[in-house]
Amino acid sequence: MPRTAPLTTDDLSAGAPVHTPAASGEWWRDAVIYQVYPRSFADGNGDGIGDLPGVTAKLDHLQQLGVDAVWLSPFYRSPQKDAGYDVADYRDIDPLFGTLEDFDEMLAGAHERGLRIIVDLVPNHSSDQHVWFQEALAAAPGSDARERYMFREGRGPAGDEPPNNWQSIFGGPAWTRLAPAEHDGPLGPQWYLHLFDSSQPDLNWENPEVRAEFEAVLRFWLDRGVDGFRVDVAHGMVKAPGLPDWEGHVSMVEGTVDDGHEQVTDPSAPEDGSTGAGHAGPMFDQDGVHEIYRAWHRVLAEYPGDRCLVAEAWVEPLSRLARYVRPDEMHQAFNFSFLTAPWDAAKMRAVVDVSLDTMDAVSAPTTWVLSNHDVVRHASRFGLAEIGGRQLNGIAATDPQPDAELGLRRARAATLLMLALPGSAYLYQGEELGLPDHTALPAEVRQDPSFFRTDGAEPGRDGCRVPLPWVGGAPGNGFGPTGTTWLPQPDVYADLAADRQYGVKGSTYEMYRTALELRRSERIGAGALSWVDALSDSPDVVAFRVAGVVVISNLGAAPLTLPAEAEVLVASGDLDTSSDAVALSSDTTVWLHA
Structure with missing residues (x-):
């Protein structure tokens, strides 16, 4: 039953800790x-596309916000078929974003401000413009050049059928056949595997040359001073032996899948905490990936400063994800079970409980995230009548539209809940401004390859990638000196621009800044967590104690009266003070001393 009686201080007592922090103090454990x-962050040269000088110019914003580190999505030399996740040269900067000197200046500026830098690494596939793939195209079947990638003979008498039935995450077949050449085998041109776009051929991680090359790439960036790597598709480099057929289909958001079986969407089962954010296809989460990460761990251990590896692995159950962060492998793994959890108190508690328990078992921090460049921003997602499924992939103008007011209210509440959880938290650029997705982008401006490979059936991820507003009402809302933006901004971005929120009491930016300041001063990220016993079974409330702070999230419709003597530290929304008592309104989170 929903709680109706006012809370007392005694009600906020907590049981035994369900999580205690690790004794070691590496920075990434609670960053x-x-x-x-x-x-899409900031444009320094006026061409309408953000760049590294733009990042350097906005480092003060990040320092004042109070974050500990910055993860940069790919900036490598690339034909930009998939926004830089198609890498042509892993050791150079694409001219679109600047130069290696610009990178060094940005890195030095970040370190001067106490900010660490994590760079994206894309090891599952390269661009088809990479020198290796160009060499493979010119080489014969069975050659050393071909062995760097996943080339196979076709099926059927003439080899004109794909080697298996796998589908691309971006839509369509996962195999492309080469054009005829003089050196073709008896079955004609070979096929190559691409789990993403056809311009992104999968590398062959059974090949020692591939493994040696990526260890050299790690050293190149470590020698320049980076603090870690976020590893794209970390669960995907090794494929099942024989590349067997599979009747399932993985969607554009790598973790959502239809494998022909009923999907687990209720995380209340304590044995795994599944939410449907994982899959079991033969192209993902193979045991062989762990040998790769043990080798990478040894490389990073040669460098000072607790360098880290972060896995982007859409893997469930969480016990499988925990294997990526065992002590001799990676250091963090994104918790997509938390990201995909619905707005439901019981399911939120279950995901948190199982996440902490599972990661504690391997002495790894739990890593919390609500938004990124691949999913609908949580300010829009929580405004939808139903949350999850394809709605993670993007929202089109013809789709049901989010309730903007509800979405932002819930997003702010979810953020305060997330930032109070022990471990490491990730923020996606612009969420500190409360930015929604652009849900009305016309087809002619979209650029995500999934939109084109599915003939528009998938809206794609462009809506969460719109350039940020820095100066409300200025051309392009201050994104760059000319006002040009590579994607159009929605009208609401002017009111949500950074300059209109700095110093404004109650703004989303100031809520984030205050919460991050408290998180650091109260040592919340490194704290022990205990559930508040009186509310542990509530259908509407998530409540816990962490590092001496009481955190209460009211997900129900009715207000919740707080103890009169409690000291409010920060709240995600206005508290109801219409009576003598202070009430926590619906869809609101508060941090207290009580």
């Missing part, structure tokens, strides 16, 4: 890490 998507 707040801010994702910069460079092409």
Whole structure:
């Protein structure tokens, strides 16, 4: 039953800790890490596309916000078929974003401000413009050049059928056949595997040359001074032996899948905490990936400063995800079970409980995230009547539209809940401004390859990648000196621009800044967590104690009266003070001393 009686201080007592922090003090165990998507963060040269000088110019914003580190999405030399996740040269900067000197200046500026820098690494596939793939195209079947990628003979008498039935995450077949050449085998041109776009051929991680090359790439960036790597598709480099057929289909958001079986969407089962954010296809989460990460761990251990590896692995159950962060492998793994959890108190508690328990078992921090460059921003997602499924992939103008007011209210509440959880938290650029997705982008401006490979059936991820507003009402809302933006901004971005929120009491930016300041001063990220016993079974409330702070999230419709003597530290929304008592309104989170 929903709680109706006023809370007392005694009600806020907690049981035994369900999580205690690790004794070691590596920075990444409780860091707040801010994702910069460079092409949409800030434009330094006026071409309408964000760049590294733009990042450097906005480092003060990140320092004042109070984050500990910055993760940069790919900036490598690339034909930009998939916004830089198609890498042509892993050791150079694409001219779109600047130069290696610009990178060094940005890195030095970040370190001067106490900000660490994590860079994206894309090891599952390269661009088809990479020198290796160009060599493979010119080489014969069975050659060393071909062995760097996943080339196979076709099926059927003439080899004109794909080697298996796998589908691309971006839509359509996962195999492309080469054009005829003089050196073709008896079955004609070979096929190559691409789990993403056809311009992104999968590398062959059974090949020692591939493994040696990526260890050299790690050293190149470590020698320049980066603090870690976020590893794209970390669960995908090794494929099942024989590349067997599979009747399932993985969607554009790598973790959502239809494998022909009923999906687990209720995380209340304590044995795994599944939410449907994982899959079991033969192209993902193979045991062989762990040998790769043990080798990478040894490389990073040669460098000072607790360098870290972060796994982007859409893997469930969480016991499978925990294997990526065992002590001799990676250091963090994104918790997509938390990201995909619905707005439901019981399910939120279950995901948190199982996440902490599972990661504690391997002495790894739990890593919390609500938004990134691949999913609908949580300010829009929580405004939808139904949350999850394809709505993670993007929202089109013809789709049911989010309730903007409800979405922002719930997003702010979810953020305060997330930032109070022990471990490491990730923020996606612009969420500190309360930015929604652009849900009305016309087809002619969209650029995500999934939109084109599915003939528009998937709206794609462009809506969460719109350039940030820095100066409300200025051309392009201050994104760059010319006002040009590579994607159009929605009208609401002017009111949500950074300059209109700095110093404004109650603004989303000031809520984030206050919460991050408290998180640091109260040592919340490194704290022990205990559930508040009186509310542990509530259908409407998530409540816990962490590092001496009481955190209460009211997900129900009725207000919840707080103890009169409690000291409010920060709240995600206005508290109801219409009576003698202070009430926590619906869809609101509060941090208290009580």
